[in-house]
Amino acid sequence: MVNIFIIFLSAVIVNNYVLVNFLGICPFIGVSKKISPAVSMGMATTFVMTLTSAVSWLINKYILEGLNLQFLQTVSFILVIASLVQLVEMFVKKISKPLYDALGIFLPLITTNCAILGVALFLVLKEYNFIESIIFGFSAGVGFTLAIVIMAGIREELELADVPEYFKGAAITMIVAGCLALAFMGFSGLI
Amino acid sequence: MAKKITLSREFLKGLWDENPVLRMLLGLCPALAVTNSGINGLSMGLAVIFTLVMSSAIISLARNIIPNEVRIPTFIIVIATFVTIADKMLAAYFPDISKALGPFVPLIVVNCIILGRQEAFSSKNSVGRAVIDAFGMSIGFTITLTILGSFRELFGVGTIFAVQIMPDSFEPLMVMVLQPGAFLTLGLMIGIGNWLNARRAK
Numbered sequence: 001m002v003n004i005f006i007i008f009l010s011a012v013i014v015n016n017y018v019l020v021n022f023l024g025i026c027p028f029i030g031v032s033k034k035i036s037p038a039v040s041m042g043m044a045t046t047f048v049m050t051l052t053s054a055v056s057w058l059i060n061k062y063i064l065e066g067l068n069l070q071f072l073q074t075v076s077f078i079l080v081i082a083s084l085v086q087l088v089e090m091f092v093k094k095i096s097k098p099l100y101d102a103l104g105i106f107l108p109l110i111t112t113n114c115a116i117l118g119v120a121l122f123l124v125l126k127e128y129n130f131i132e133s134i135i136f137g138f139s140a141g142v143g144f145t146l147a148i149v150i151m152a153g154i155r156e157e158l159e160l161a162d163v164p165e166y167f168k169g170a171a172i173t174m175i176v177a178g179c180l181a182l183a184f185m186g187f188s189g190l191i
Numbered sequence: 192m193a194k195k196i197t198l199s200r201e202f203l204k205g206l207w208d209e210n211p212v213l214r215m216l217l218g219l220c221p222a223l224a225v226t227n228s229g230i231n232g233l234s235m236g237l238a239v240i241f242t243l244v245m246s247s248a249i250i251s252l253a254r255n256i257i258p259n260e261v262r263i264p265t266f267i268i269v270i271a272t273f274v275t276i277a278d279k280m281l282a283a284y285f286p287d288i289s290k291a292l293g294p295f296v297p298l299i300v301v302n303c304i305i306l307g308r309q310e311a312f313s314s315k316n317s318v319g320r321a322v323i324d325a326f327g328m329s330i331g332f333t334i335t336l337t338i339l340g341s342f343r344e345l346f347g348v349g350t351i352f353a354v355q356i357m358p359d360s361f362e363p364l365m366v367m368v369l370q371p372g373a374f375l376t377l378g379l380m381i382g383i384g385n386w387l388n389a390r391r392a393k
Contacts, residue, residue, distance in 0.1 A: 022224035166385040174378030182371040
């Protein structure tokens with residue numbers, strides 16, 4: 001139980017996926033203009049991440065390791081992710097059209113969200129068991145949601161700020177992200 | 192094809208006008224994660240050049256036989272194959288670099304630049320153009336990463352490509368090689384890029 005709590009805390013705060021491990025930067029910059037799409041993006045990502053970690057753990061353990069095919073890890077994980085994203089996309093389109101429109105191009109782009117493949121690769125690297133993997137995938141998603149929602153909150157305020165002309169948009173976002181990363185460094189040593 | 196662009200334009204646009212990192216904000220994850228030194232940035236760039244050029248060539252060759260509905264999975268499989276090759280080659284011949292880049296080499300698969308170019312360019316253009324476009328884009332990416340890495344290395348450790356540049360009295364700014372330094376430096380580079388672009392437009 002303690003172990004699971006540590007995995008959760010570490011993935012959400014100490015080793016935050018976006019700000020410490022630099023995974024999932026593209027949606028972090030792309031979908032963080034407003035809070036509500038940021039929340040939906042975070043939820044979609046968390047959902048796909050949890051599913052991915054469960055499925056890729058099983059594939060790695062029982063198919064790839066069993067047949068000694070570890071070099072196919074990257075290829076098979078990305079296939080799992082691509083099909084899961086397709087599934088989520090059909091699901092979202094069916095239940096909520098406005099959400100589907102809000103996520104737009106970024107929903108298929110979850111496939112190329114490095115955070116998701118990163119989760120699959122990291123859980124093999126860290127040799128988690130099945131339950132730990134699922135917790136890890138879920139908490140990585142929560143960490144991603146936390147970072148993107150904080151960022152969206154700051155950017156909504158930033159609209160009103162007096163930013164130098166050439167630094168408007170992506171440049172100032174990067175610099176704000178730098179300050180956030182600096183703040184998150186304060187959590188290192190917590191575990 | 193909608194409009195004919197000369198081949199040299201096709202190549203040059205990747206270096207500046209459509210520079211993947213600075214102008215289009217694609218492939219930011221590796222750009223931030225591995226650029227704690229110039230040499231890491233450069234090797235990441237080289238791995239991306241290899242993957243992008245090879246997969247653009249293959250996908251452009253196969254563009255008429257890939258069914259439209261399954262094009263994304265097909266692109267990803269082709270890309271993943273070349274990334275696995277690059278990953279294993281790095282691990283075999285340059286174990287130190289492979290260790291420093293860690294899981295970011297397999298993560299090239301999900302680098303948005305590569306899939307983006309296949310979707311936007313290779314699947315619609317001839318092999319020659321696709322390869323030239325791929326070279327331009329990936330070289331633009333490599334140059335950006337090398338500059339970013341060298342800058343962070345210069346202020347974080349006082350060296351560029353492990354050659355001492357700063358005087359001994361220089362106090363290294365550790366934060367530049369840590370995570371916040373990556374965001375801050377890239378933010379500055381994008382801002383300066385905007386400024387240069389605006390000046391050139393005048």
